[in-house]
Amino acid sequence: MLLDSLNPAAVAAGADVGDAVRIDGVTLSRSDLVGAATSVAERVAGARQVAVLARPTAATVLAITGCLIAGVPVVPVPADVGAAERRHILTDSGAQAWLGDKPDDLGGIGHIPVRLHARSWHRYAEPSLDATALIIYTSGTTGLPKGVLVSRRAIAADIDMLAEAWQWTPADTLVHGLPLYHVHGLVLGLLGSLRIGNRFVHTGKPAPEAYAQAVGEYGGSLLFGVPTVWSRIVEDGSAARALAPARLLVSGSAALPVPVFDGLAALSGHRPVERYGSTESLITLSTRVDGERRPGSVGLPLNGVRTRLRSEDGAEVAHDGESIGRLYVSSPTLFDGYLNRPDATAEVLSDDGWYHTGDVATIDGDGMHRIVGRESVDLIKSGGFRIGAGEIETVLLGHEGVREAAVIGAPDDDLGQRIVAFVVGDAEPEALIEFVARELSVHKRPRVVRIVDSLPRNAMGKVLKKELTQWL
Template sequence: MADRTAVRIAGEALPRGELWAAAAAVADEVSGARVVAVPGSASLPTVVGMVGCLLGGVTVVPVPADAGPRERAHILTDSKAELWLGEPPAEDGAAGGNGRGLPVVPIDPARRSASTFPEPDPATAAMVMYTSGTTGAPKGVVTSRRAIAACLDALTDAWAWTPDDVLVHGLPLFHIHGLVLGVLGALRVGSPLVHTRRPRPADYAAAAERHGGSLYFGVPTVWSRVCDDPAAAATLGRARLLVSGSAPLPVPVARRLHELTGLVPVERYGMTESLITVAVRADGERRPGWVGLPLPTVATRLASIPDATDVAGSAHGAAAPLGPPGGGDVADVPRDGESVGELQVRGATLFDGYLGLAEATAASWTPDGWFRTGDAAVIDPDGWHRIVGRTSVDLIKSGGYRIGAGEVEAALLAHPAITEAAVVGVADADLGQRIVAYVVGDGTAPVDPDAVSTFVAEQLSVHKRPREVRVVDGLPRNAMGKVQKKLLASS
């Protein structure tokens, strides 16, 4: 087992025993520090550095590889990081150039140490990961070792993940998906990780051929691109399981993947604050558009959203009550597969709080101990979950109705000439908000906005149709492929 490859990134690899020895050398270097910042580049030093911090019981702060000077300075100052572990940002110059003059400790994956370290208390903070900062400065999410272990062990069971699997992905190493699941998960299970540095279809296919990739992680953008490369998709048909996360997987993409690979991807749902809470099992039913059932250590509920009538659930426009106005934290939304409520969760995978933000932490929890995700969802009688979107940008109040952006987007993506779609609500003097759709055409013919609006009205209720359809060359996305709707809404 010690001689088996643990991690391979862009041609560089470390056997498991050597990875632990290299990580122990890092742990020796950072011994005595409480919080250490590690740049989240897709590289072997990043993995060695982060594992070394965790091995030594030091809280690690993954710094996004694409962070600008302002964001990086905020993260380093807010986290009170004591060291910068790894290469300093190129634009900041030489030693000490990380925005705060922190001591720089280089990472050399070739170094080895035989040091051993006691297992830290499971309740201690493993990581402080920063949110995307869409509603202000990024907040530091404090996550314990216990929470990470609970999440990974539950997913190991759900996905029948074993040391015989070879995990392949090319996701960023500073988010839950690529780092916690994609690196720590593989190391905890004992399955080799092949990181392709970038999640390109050809590289994913090559990993199947050269390294026997059996378990693949990707975001919807990755799977959409795989669908555009039938040769790569055919090669991925050798895999055991495809996993999609970080954003909803469009149903047409899931169906096309099935056609090309013979595999229906499993989806899962989570947040930086909660890790993964809901997932589709490898041995269970697949329902494109649904993210599955709560993990065994997690409970979920739907709370009423004030001042709304839910019309988002049914393709035929049937309305269902959301609960009493002003209910907020009343878990009274029926689990009928149609009624929309705010998803609230509790369980072993939850974070410990926002670093230094007691009020924000308190506001994120209900008085009876449930975490408010801020996501709108429906749950069916069997417990299956479907995420509608963020309550802040994906629930549109139009003409007295609450309409789920996700449902309208799914209808738009069923149009044969549309490859990408995002729906937002824009202030309207008559309707309160009007539905505006941003769509990307497939390039074969001009997209007719009026025809697109009519197409949606024929699938859903008429009041769910976009009042405006704006054809664009592309949608703004973050590093995980999520559409940045606030940028669209302000454009």
């Protein structure tokens, strides 16, 4: 079954040892989860799909778990999403009701509360693995958000592949403070824990002191974070050192700057695992517990995953660690299409099962993958050269006067695109231009460096480069 650790037979046989979930001041044992989530399942069984306001609360955990037990697709809705986007998600998904925490605006549909202390021991037949488990909406950077259909089979396959790569077992205590409406926090963090059977601790917010406390007080062994989280932990040296007893630190959702990787290694003793994926593909690449963890690399394809690099004309791109190509993925974890959008599905998902990720990458002779960024904003064509923004950002972050950096291409009548860097720090722009020219090729130097107070980021810590283009 998808949620293996919640099998009533396993719980009855003694799997209910200690707490299974700690979130928002509430502790749930495994029998609490089975009983309360099954009570939720009884209230929603037969629904087409329901919306869950994905706050980090026990009600959210039980709402999502109850739907999965009953075989009802869940539409996780960010708590801070704007009114127009929320209306679009509700209308497009066809959600019949809100389940769990109640939003301020119901959007014309009903609300079903979750009773934390209700219990039911009804046995539900396991839904088909091909059934839709989640409808996760994209961030909408290229138009209205699209509903990604994620099957139970894809989720189970991905968690099992990661368990093998990370040696993830029921003995772990998984800790994170990430949102419960994306792959990282929801699929890997919560559903991964419910499938593997490890204890899950949500810190509410991903604050350095909260992560440190979770390791010391709850024995956190497997920690998930985005680069912004790890950067703040490195800045708070005591928090980083407090992570030393953990087993594994995992970073994802955006590229981890090399200085942050090195800072974690120096302060905590852990070289973090980096991984790559998307809502459409789940996680497909990762460095391994028993393999090389190279700064700036997202590692190798997980078992069952294939990748390929193609040029703009469809030709194969050399695996030399330098040549940049469009990344395609074939995996048992791929989505089943965009809800109500066969046109958009056909644009990225081929008939023979290859997903066009929209990212550009390099692969070296050992098969190690490095993500350069998005085709639309991170592949810069300047003076006849194809340049990856991520490579320049990595170099800039190695300068002592730079705390954050983002690089984009701006239209240029002569070069096609000129390289523009936005930097948070106290370095002089001209010094940074010369620094990049020395560390890389001259043609990769920024033509313009702008010092800013902060970079625009989304909830997962990714820099909003489309917004940066408006700053030019």
